[in-house]
Amino acid sequence: MSNINPPDVILLWCPIGNAVNAAYPPGLVDQSTGYPILEPYSYNGTHYTNETGVVIQLNTGVDLTSASSTLINVIQPNGSTTSWVGTVVMIDGVNSGIQYTTQTNDLYYPGTYQLQPAVVFSNWSGFGEIATFTISENIV
8 A cells, every 4th residue: 555645546644533642644833832723634736616526634643443423524615614524434444535536526625625524433422623625716
């Protein structure tokens, strides 16, 4: 398994629960404050409005194998909200990722998208940190 993501993968660090205090991937902690840098963890290239098939992965830092629900809550650049139903995927050897592949109109608006993982387990439910990425406008 390669550590390099294909150009159509947006991988964001969005820790949940105890993972918030866990070790962040290299480069994601502000060395002067110790606080996480909530910028895309691994984001290759620019994406544009109306793109479909863009794979978005949120690394929650916790094992999601037994989760009964994995959503990605989204605030779009125009302020509207939606939820994308994600699937659990393995990231760095752990089922800690929530993955969603964009469909028609998911990336309709140019600007900054805010994403937050929402998970449900049999004995706990909660949310991860909020991450952002930007979608550029097409020229036509």
